[in-house]
Amino acid sequence: MSALDKRIRDAFLKPGARRWSVYSLLVPIVSVLLALVLGSVLLLFIGINPLEAYWYLIFSNFSNTYNIAEVLVKATPIALTGLAFTFAFRTGLFNIGGEGQMFAGAMAAVFVGLKTGHLPPFVTIGLCLAAAIVAGGIWGFIPGVLKGVFGSSEIIVTIMFNYVAVYLLSFLVDKPLREAAGFYPQTDMIGENAFLPFLIQNTRLHIGLVVAIILSILVYVVLWKTPLGFRLRAVGYNPDGAEYAGINIRRNMILAMVISGALAGVAGFTEINGIHHRMMDNFSRNVGFDGIAASLLGGATPGGVFVSSILLGMLQTGASAMQRGVGVPANIVSIIQALIIILVLAGNMMRPKLELRLKVKRQEREEREARQESQGHQEGGIDA
Amino acid sequence: MNDIMNAAFFVALLSAALRLSVPILFAALGGMFSERSGVVNIGLEGIMLTGAFAGVVGSYFTGSQWLGALVAMLSGIALAALFALITVKVQINQIVSGIAINLLAVGLTSFFFRALFGITTTPITVNAFSPVSLPGLSTLPFVGEVLFSQTALVYIAFLLVPVSWFILYKTSWGLSIRTVGEHPTAADTVGIPVNRVRTLCVLASGALAGLGGAFLSLGQFNMFVDNMISGRGFIAVAAVIFGRWNPKGILIASLIFGVADALQIRLQTAGIGIPYQFLLMFPYLLTVVALTGIVGKTVAPKALGKAYAK
Numbered sequence: 001m002s003a004l005d006k007r008i009r010d011a012f013l014k015p016g017a018r019r020w021s022v023y024s025l026l027v028p029i030v031s032v033l034l035a036l037v038l039g040s041v042l043l044l045f046i047g048i049n050p051l052e053a054y055w056y057l058i059f060s061n062f063s064n065t066y067n068i069a070e071v072l073v074k075a076t077p078i079a080l081t082g083l084a085f086t087f088a089f090r091t092g093l094f095n096i097g098g099e100g101q102m103f104a105g106a107m108a109a110v111f112v113g114l115k116t117g118h119l120p121p122f123v124t125i126g127l128c129l130a131a132a133i134v135a136g137g138i139w140g141f142i143p144g145v146l147k148g149v150f151g152s153s154e155i156i157v158t159i160m161f162n163y164v165a166v167y168l169l170s171f172l173v174d175k176p177l178r179e180a181a182g183f184y185p186q187t188d189m190i191g192e193n194a195f196l197p198f199l200i201q202n203t204r205l206h207i208g209l210v211v212a213i214i215l216s217i218l219v220y221v222v223l224w225k226t227p228l229g230f231r232l233r234a235v236g237y238n239p240d241g242a243e244y245a246g247i248n249i250r251r252n253m254i255l256a257m258v259i260s261g262a263l264a265g266v267a268g269f270t271e272i273n274g275i276h277h278r279m280m281d282n283f284s285r286n287v288g289f290d291g292i293a294a295s296l297l298g299g300a301t302p303g304g305v306f307v308s309s310i311l312l313g314m315l316q317t318g319a320s321a322m323q324r325g326v327g328v329p330a331n332i333v334s335i336i337q338a339l340i341i342i343l344v345l346a347g348n349m350m351r352p353k354l355e356l357r358l359k360v361k362r363q364e365r366e367e368r369e370a371r372q373e374s375q376g377h378q379e380g381g382i383d384a
Numbered sequence: 385m386n387d388i389m390n391a392a393f394f395v396a397l398l399s400a401a402l403r404l405s406v407p408i409l410f411a412a413l414g415g416m417f418s419e420r421s422g423v424v425n426i427g428l429e430g431i432m433l434t435g436a437f438a439g440v441v442g443s444y445f446t447g448s449q450w451l452g453a454l455v456a457m458l459s460g461i462a463l464a465a466l467f468a469l470i471t472v473k474v475q476i477n478q479i480v481s482g483i484a485i486n487l488l489a490v491g492l493t494s495f496f497f498r499a500l501f502g503i504t505t506t507p508i509t510v511n512a513f514s515p516v517s518l519p520g521l522s523t524l525p526f527v528g529e530v531l532f533s534q535t536a537l538v539y540i541a542f543l544l545v546p547v548s549w550f551i552l553y554k555t556s557w558g559l560s561i562r563t564v565g566e567h568p569t570a571a572d573t574v575g576i577p578v579n580r581v582r583t584l585c586v587l588a589s590g591a592l593a594g595l596g597g598a599f600l601s602l603g604q605f606n607m608f609v610d611n612m613i614s615g616r617g618f619i620a621v622a623a624v625i626f627g628r629w630n631p632k633g634i635l636i637a638s639l640i641f642g643v644a645d646a647l648q649i650r651l652q653t654a655g656i657g658i659p660y661q662f663l664l665m666f667p668y669l670l671t672v673v674a675l676t677g678i679v680g681k682t683v684a685p686k687a688l689g690k691a692y693a694k
Contacts, residue, residue: 042495045499046499094479094480096483150675150677151677152672152676153684155424156621156622156625156671156675157672157675159426159618160669160671161668161672163618163664163665163668164665166615167661167662167665168661170664171659171661171662174661175659289487292483293487329494329495329498329499331490331494331610332491332495334487334488334491334494335491335492335495336491337487337491338485338491339488341483341484341487342470342481342484342488345470345476345477345480345481349475349476
């Protein structure tokens with residue numbers, strides 16, 4: 001092992017580098033349950049039986065194939081924007097701009113879909129995807145460069161760029177890309193060849209889910225199994241140490257923002273080509289922020305993000321059923337989601353303390369057992 | 385072109401600009417206190433939304449817009465207290481906490497609005513603030529109409545600018561706030577309770593952002609609708625940065641953003657070359673430019689965003 005590798009490795013194996021423990025699962029599960037309990041207080045407040053409401057919230061999702069598919073339809077873009085947040089997060093950056101990057105991807109996808117929708121499906125879909133990746137990447141590149149060159153906070157710049165994207169989209173559907181009929185602020189339908197194939201008939205579940213799964217695996221491999229990912233995580237874990245070890249921090253930060261933006265851009269592509277088939281004002285709002293929630297709930301690991309996005313998808317589709325079934329405003333899901341974020345993070349803050357206690361207890365037990373064992377030996381010795 | 389360039393147009397434009405800058409000014413002044421003490425509060429958006437909602441509820445049940453504004457401030461403080469608890473005490477990341485607060489506010493306001501008023505198609509009407517003409521001053525040509533025929537909250541907002549300046553730079557509280565935001569360890573050494581100062585500043589930001597929200601629901605639209613803040617809280621965050629964390633700068637930033645907003649509303653009807661969406665982008669782009677430091681240096685409080693643990 002070279003001296004450089006050794007220094008990077010040392011930076012990683014420092015105490016506090018989080019390893020898997022029982023709390024990796026316990027914190028999110030307890031947080032979700034606790035959030036539901038707190039939500040039930042609100043339900044009681046407006047005189048609704050929480051058990052009945054939660055029955056709808058959870059089990060309506062499994063009542064038929066369409067509903068199950070719908071959960072995955074909702075989960076797909078959340079998983080992608082969640083991956084986007086995760087990727088930047090692992091490099092020590094807060095990309096709050098998943099929303100804007102997704103819109104950038106959507107704008108590019110719809111533009112290309114409108115222009116090339118007559119080409120063979122394989123070609124036009126590929127072009128839409130490529131355009132979305134490039135556009136999302138650019139939307140991440142700008143804050144990345146500003147961070148790298150001027151030291152501007154990527155947090156604030158990405159938040160600002162969310163709104164720039166929202167208004168750019170609003171302009172596009174208002175003027176240059178407005179539908180030929182001219183009634184609504186929306187584009188025409190993209191060519192049918194650009195529609196993503198459906199996975200299950202008579203549902204809206206499209207191949208975007210497969211794209212999300214592939215990208216989840218890819219992100220895992222890149223971040224944890226390649227030298228590039230090693231460098232990126234080194235920058236995130238200990239920037240000073242990484243720089244000392246000869247890693248170019250600026251270049252890696254910019255690269256992370258580009259990849260992060262591109263991932264969110266793909267969410268725009270799946271929403272346009274898979275679901276809406278056109279772009280309108282106010283489409284798919286908040287998916288970028290749902291992605292942040294999924295990433296935090298999933299411990300910023302690709303697998304965790306995927307599972308969490310399915311959970312969030314369940315909450316969102318279940319909420320509509322709950323509103324129809326027992327008349328609970330569907331927005332209670334926003335409350336539950338916010339509580340989950342707060343509780344997970346609070347749980348993670350307490351985790352070192354809890355883990356320490358766990359460790360101390362285990363040590364005490366081991367010592368006690370060792371003592372008993374040695375006593376047993378001694379007693380045996382006396383008998384003999 | 386001609387008829388939009390006359391004096392009446394400018395009076396209407398500037399008067400509207402002033403009104404539109406007020407909610408941003410309230411929230412940004414609040415955000416300034418929070419950020420000067422070292423806490424980034426991007427939950428301003430959600431706190432404003434809560435203020436807008438609570439203002440309408442308060443005015444509806446008490447029949448007084450003033451009590452409505454008070455309820456709005458209190459609800460803003462309540463949400464800010466939660467924010468302070470999780471960021472200053474539990475020390476969760478401030479940005480993520482802000483996002484959670486915004487999400488929470490969207491859910492809570494919409495949930496309780498339906499719980500209280502049912503699903504209504506006609507917006508409920510409440511007592512709201514009406515313009516108060518200042519005797520003498522309001523009859524002045526041009527200025528009178530622009531500056532002195534506004535609602536009471538507008539005057540309060542602009543009075544808060546020198547007041548905040550005085551508190552921040554001329555009182556020992558202000559010195560404590562600035563020290564805590566620049567160098568918490570030093571502040572601690574000289575006996576300033578760092579986390580208590582931060583908590584109080586966050587609560588102040590809650591009160592002011594709540595009032596800013598109430599201005600929208602009780603002084604401008606006279607009703608509550610879901611998500612009615614639509615980004616103004618983030619513009620306030622932008623105004624704090626663009627205004628370089630001081631009251632004078634924030635006043636200028638809020639006014640610039642107010643003019644851009646007033647102009648875009650008029651552009652939508654006037655149909656001039658520039659698409660109105662580009663004016664809506666303006667505050668955000670301006671803030672990004674300010675953050676690059678190309679035009680003058682933008683120096684944030686040194687301990688901004690970092691929790692303080694002894």
